Amino acid sequence: MHTAEGQRCGLFRVDEISLRREAYISGHYLADNMLLQDAVELWVVGLNASPEKIESAFQLLSDDEQRRAGQFRFPVHRNRFVMSRANLRRILAGYLDIEPAALAFAYSEFGKPSLAAPQTDIRFNASRSHDRALIACTREREIGVDTEKIREDLDVDQLAQRFFSLEENNRLRAVPADMRHQAFLHFWTCKEAILKAAGMGLSLDPVKIDVSVALENPAAVLAAAREQFIVNGWTLIPLRTTAVEGHLSAVVTKGIELNVSVRPWAG
Numbered sequence: 001m002h003t004a005e006g007q008r009c010g011l012f013r014v015d016e017i018s019l020r021r022e023a024y025i026s027g028h029y030l031a032d033n034m035l036l037q038d039a040v041e042l043w044v045v046g047l048n049a050s051p052e053k054i055e056s057a058f059q060l061l062s063d064d065e066q067r068r069a070g071q072f073r074f075p076v077h078r079n080r081f082v083m084s085r086a087n088l089r090r091i092l093a094g095y096l097d098i099e100p101a102a103l104a105f106a107y108s109e110f111g112k113p114s115l116a117a118p119q120t121d122i123r124f125n126a127s128r129s130h131d132r133a134l135i136a137c138t139r140e141r142e143i144g145v146d147t148e149k150i151r152e153d154l155d156v157d158q159l160a161q162r163f164f165s166l167e168e169n170n171r172l173r174a175v176p177a178d179m180r181h182q183a184f185l186h187f188w189t190c191k192e193a194i195l196k197a198a199g200m201g202l203s204l205d206p207v208k209i210d211v212s213v214a215l216e217n218p219a220a221v222l223a224a225a226r227e228q229f230i231v232n233g234w235t236l237i238p239l240r241t242t243a244v245e246g247h248l249s250a251v252v253t254k255g256i257e258l259n260v261s262v263r264p265w266a267g
């Protein structure tokens, strides 16, 4: 895998792992709009809202975002997209001290959004599942985030065969049946966050990304809320349901000495 700067990052095989200091999980709202150099700020956004709030959110979107909203088949999905995008704008605009509608996004060849205007070193990534979005913000460092609602209706064996490495499949089969869905989503969110940090979407084969060590001890990992794994300068942070209620989530970003916080977004 090569980053935009052409540097090699060793995320394919996660086997040189050290357990790092705990992420700081806070329930507080942002006191000011500072985004510090070592900060990884994760915002949990509720996506269900009144028709009035959805309409005012819609008005913040650009023409192309409004067109995208119009392409959803079901209103519930359209409205969640609108709320997610509008609150992404509000969060970024808060850091930059400008109007949310004044932001302009650019998209990489694989669809990863970034800020085109105003000029800034702020980086972000977003994920949504069901009625929650998780929005991650940093300075300078690339970042990827994934959140998935815990659900029992997935055919985890079939999905794992398609997307997981041999070792991940082996680990998953060893997890007791009543914990397998969570273990699956634990792997899935870690892998997806890596893909999203790299920004290459599914052009990077998920089978070649092995996070099986994240389930070294299934009981311990599934119980632990805030472990971090460091590989060649990238940090993988799996987040339990304490971060997004009812969801498993993961964040991957460049750098090791990070100050990670998770907060509900009140906007």
Ligand SMILES: CC(C)(COP(=O)(O)OP(=O)(O)OC[C@H]1O[C@@H](n2cnc3c(N)ncnc32)[C@H](O)[C@@H]1OP(=O)(O)O)[C@@H](O)C(=O)NCCC(=O)NCCS
Residues within 6 Å of the ligand: 081, 084, 085, 110, 111, 112, 113, 125, 126, 127, 128, 129, 144, 145, 146, 147, 163, 164, 188, 191, 192, 195, 196, 197, 198, 199, 200, 201, 202, 206
């Ligand atoms: C598009 C993709 C990046 C994530 O899609 P997803 O899991 O369906 O959706 P999420 O809600 O987590 O993320 C969507 C957000 O990711 C961001 N995004 C889009 N393309 C991206 C890319 N190439 N890299 C990083 N982020 C991207 C956008 O902010 C998008 O939000 P938007 O819908 O408001 O534009 C891509 O990885 C994908 O298609 N995944 C399919 C799932 C899969 O097969 N995963 C295998 C994992 S083992």
